[in-house]
Amino acid sequence: MFNMEFIEIYFLIFLLLILVITKLLNRTRCKQMNLPPSPPTLPILGHLHLLKEPFNRSLFALSQKHGPIFSLRLGSHLAVVASSLSVVEECLTKNDVVFANRPYFWVGKYIGYDYTTVGSSPYGDHWRNLRRICKLEIFSANRLNSSSSIRRDEIKNLLRKLYYSLSDDNFVKVELTPLLSKLAFNVTMRMIAGKQHKPKAAKLHDLLQELLKLGVSPNVGDFFPFLQWADFFGYKKKVVKLTREIDGLLQGLVDEHRRNKDGFEEEDTVISHLLRLQESEARYYTDEIIKGIVQDMLLGGINTEFITLEWSMSHLLNNLNTLQKSKSEIDFHISHGRLLDETDLPRLDYVQNVISETLRLTPAVPLLIPHVSSDRCNVLGYNIPKGTILLVNVWAIHRDPKVWDEATSFKPERFENGRIKGCKTMPFGLGRRGCPGMDLGQRIVGLALGSLIQCFEWKRVSSKKIDMAEGKGLNLQKAKRLEAFCKARNTAKELLS
CATH class of the missing domain: 1.20.5 (Single alpha-helices involved in coiled-coils or other helix-helix interfaces)
Incomplete structure (x- = not known):
């Protein structure tokens, strides 16, 4: 033996x-x-064992060893990771049409209404129609201007709530994270469904947050098709249950708008606008299409706006000179006796630079939603086969020392006088699949951040700087909730009391 x-x-x-x-x-x-270089693989698994949260950092570490473009074998899928500006320009400008598709992952099937939403549908006529609807009917300048009063009202509600929680002339510790999260949701929800739905909104908010957490969980069947029948850890069962509940709430909103047509016409909500289009083109503007657009707005917008606001305030608290400079600019341009308005934002160059630098250093979505090649193509001399998944590490590109001076430092001044040109920053994506709601997000973040600076004095809760550690997940949320000392300025006392 x-x-x-x-x-x-x-x-x-x-x-x-x-x-x-x-x-x-x-x-x-x-x-x-002639594929891009690749790390050593394991049998069957390929490189799946190398993907650890936060994914942007683990992929960045691999790019330091294997270069700005490298390939990974993710089970049965081939993936290419782009970690430099030159690679992304090749992929999403020169080969933009080739990479305009999305992989058929389970998220698109169960959360994306069977691959029919603007975020999940394959490139083609249906996606082009959805994109046209979003750009012309929902996120056009005229539509956004008409809904500016909603954003102004909700931000004023936040300012008043914060003001009445303070004591006279003393700094009080406040927890900003839940306030900013609720603000982003309330603004988006009112634009979609009007102010008459606050009871349903709370439940919908909780369900969407739960769905976001489950939606980024790995599904073994995506990487090993022969295991698609299995539901490891019960992810699919939970997601199907959640999506049915969310769909029921969204259908309820659509039906209520249909029943109370005159009431919602006055508010001109997104749903009422889409239902008017449904009357003239019922075969295309189905309830499923409307619900898909609404869900994309909620899932795509709320967290990115809130996360950007949270990081912006954190950067300002860690850079008090920058905070003071932002405050001085607002005081100079905004006359006493009124609150900041959206129409003032184009004049606040430095505040806009603060937001741009926040999106550069801490983009809310550090890895773009995956693309997939619909045909063979060539990227920087490498052959990319059809069906290759493209992962764009925006976080790494925004910190590339070959592109940025003092790449890891927070310096809004680098954006002065339009010095940053082209696609050096791409927090909203690039090419055909770029985020259609970019202008809306910038309006919400700009008005909210500027208003908080205009109305309140801010300082850290201790002499130590704010902890800037990143949490896990596909969104770049802070690991720790943001707390700060706050005191009302004279502006707030005059306008909010």
Whole structure:
């Protein structure tokens, strides 16, 4: 009989041989196909074991070893990771049409109304129609101007709530994270459905947050098609249950708008506007299309706006000179006796630079939603096969020392006088799949941030700087909630009391 020690040694040698053979085969395949360089792989798994949260940092670490473009084998899928500006320009400008598709992952099927929403649908006539609806009917300048009173009202509600929680002439500690999160949701929800739906909104907000957490969880069937029948950890079951509940609430909003047509026409909500379009083109503007657009607005907008506001305030509290400079600019341009308005934002260059620098250093979405190639193409001399997933590490590109001076420092001044041109920053994506709600997000963040600076004095809760550690997940949320000392300025006392 074999001694157990010999069996263990033989087993280890066997494993080592498999790893060596796999590595050699991987190198040979990459050379033969002229694929971008790749780390050593494991049998079956490929490189899945290398993807650890936060994904933007683990992919950045790999790019430091293998270059600004490298390939990964994710189960049965080939993926290419872009970590430099030159690579992204090749992919999303020169080869934009080729990479205009989305991979058929389970998220698109169960959350994206079976791949029919603007975020999940494949590139083609249906997606182009959805994109046209978003750009012309929802996020056009005229539509956004007509809804400016909603954003002004909700931000004023936040300012008043904050003001009445303070004591006279004393700094009080406030927790900003839940206030900013609720603001982003309330603004978006009122634009979509009007102010008459606050009871339903709270439940919908909780369900969407739960869905976001589950939606970024890995599904084994996405990487190993032969396991699609399995529901490991019960993810699909939970997501299907959540999406049914959310769909029921959204359908309720649509039906209520249909029943109370005159009431909602006055508010001119997104749903009432889409229902008017449904009357003239019922075959296309179905309830499912309307619900898909609404859900995309809620999922895509709320967290990015709130996260950007949270990071912006954190950066300002860690850079008090920048905060003071922002305050001085607002005081100079905004006359006494009135609150900041959206029409003032174009004049507040430095505040806009603060937001741009926040989006550069801490983009709310550090990895763009995955693209997939619909045909073969060439990127910087490498052959990219059809069906290759493209992962764009925006976080890494925004911190590239070859592009940015003092790349990891917070310096809004770098954006002065339009010095940053082209696509050096891409927090909202690039090309055909760029975020259609970019202008709305910038209006909400600009008005909210400027108003908080205009009405209140801010300082850190201790001599130590705000902890800027990043949380886990696909959104770049702070690991710790944001707290700060706050005191009302004379402006707030005059306008909010």
